Amino acid sequence: MNTVRAITSDGLVSVIAADTTEIVETARRIHHTTPVATAALGRLLTGCSLMGCALKGRDDTVTVRINGGGSAGSLLAVSDSDGNVRGSIANPGADMPLRYDGKLDVGGIVGRNGTVSVTKDLGLKEPVSGQVALVSGEIAEDLTAYFAYSEQTPTVCALGVLVGKTGVVKAGGYIISLLPAAGDDTAELVEKGLAGLPSVTEMLSGGMTPWDVCRRVLPDFETEKLFEFGTEYFCPCTRERVEGALIALGKDELADMAESGEQKIRCSFCGKEYAFTPDELLALQP
Numbered sequence: 006m007n008t009v010r011a012i013t014s015d016g017l018v019s020v021i022a023a024d025t026t027e028i029v030e031t032a033r034r035i036h037h038t039t040p041v042a043t044a045a046l047g048r049l050l051t052g053c054s055l056m057g058c059a060l061k062g063r064d065d066t067v068t069v070r071i072n073g074g075g076s077a078g079s080l081l082a083v084s085d086s087d088g089n090v091r092g093s094i095a096n097p098g099a100d101m102p103l104r105y106d107g108k109l110d111v112g113g114i115v116g117r118n119g120t121v122s123v124t125k126d127l128g129l130k131e132p133v134s135g136q137v138a139l140v141s142g143e144i145a146e147d148l149t150a151y152f153a154y155s156e157q158t159p160t161v162c163a164l165g166v167l168v169g170k171t172g173v174v175k176a177g178g179y180i181i182s183l184l185p186a187a188g189d190d191t192a193e194l195v196e197k198g199l200a201g202l203p204s205v206t207e208m209l210s211g212g213m214t215p216w217d218v219c220r221r222v223l224p225d226f227e228t229e230k231l232f233e234f235g236t237e238y239f240c241p242c243t244r245e246r247v248e249g250a251l252i253a254l255g256k257d258e259l260a261d262m263a264e265s266g267e268q269k270i271r272c273s274f275c276g277k278e279y280a281f282t283p284d285e286l287l288a289l290q291p
């Protein structure tokens with residue numbers, strides 16, 4: 006179990022923490038990302054998975070899209086309500102020198118001239134969506150701004166990806182949310198507990214579990230574990246879904262494709278390829 010959802014015993018603060026090392030390493034292998042692009046996509050996947058674990062309905066999903074005008078292009082992640090997540094980055098080869106503090110320059114490749122938009126499909130007639138301007142392109146700060154302005158929930162979001170020479174060493178994150186009944190005194194107590202906290206990758210690298218992280222980031226509260234999740238990088242694509250997307254292109258487009266021979270459609274999330282012969286393309290009917 007790599008994700009834990011907990012609540013303080015006074016019921017005023019919730020926290021979700023995850024070790025997403027395997028998820029981010031899987032994403033790196035699928036998308037062949039540079040270290041800095043791995044960190045960017047990994048932070049987004051981690052944040053989106055944490056948001057997925059906070060969804061209530063079994064079939065609910067959350068989609069987070071970031072486009073900051075940087076060399077990475079747009080980044081996308083989708084999570085189900087079990088925190089199983091998939092994602093893509095327009096330019097996996099985006100690169101940038103390390104920052105002056107020696108860290109990967111995620112904000113540099115994501116850019117800060119754009120928005121983060123969140124769409125939640127909660128099984129209602131219309132999906133619920135919100136959008137805010139990017140703060141830094143560092144992703145955790147941008148999601149925090151989204152929670153503050155779009156959901157009006159005071160939130161602390163921390164996301165980290167540590168990339169080594171051969172792949173992802175550690176990745177994870179946590180989201181602390183103040184529930185509506187929480188007052189200023191609770192907010193101050195949460196803030197006090199966060200002062201001087203090590204980074205999430207430091208905590209996980211030191212052997213702490215997600216449950217340890219939940220308690221460590223709220224040192225002045227009694228915390229109760231609510232749920233545990235075993236989250237993974239998961240893509241639900243099928244040949245039927247790809248056929249549906251092809252049909253949506255329309256008859257003319259399909260006829261053009263059929264003329265240029267067999268087509269291989271590659272899933273942008275998991276890299277799986279689906280081949281269609283000209284006859285199969287022409288046979289697709291709405």
Ligand SMILES: [Zn+2]
Binds near residue numbers: 242276
């Ligand atoms: Zn797929």
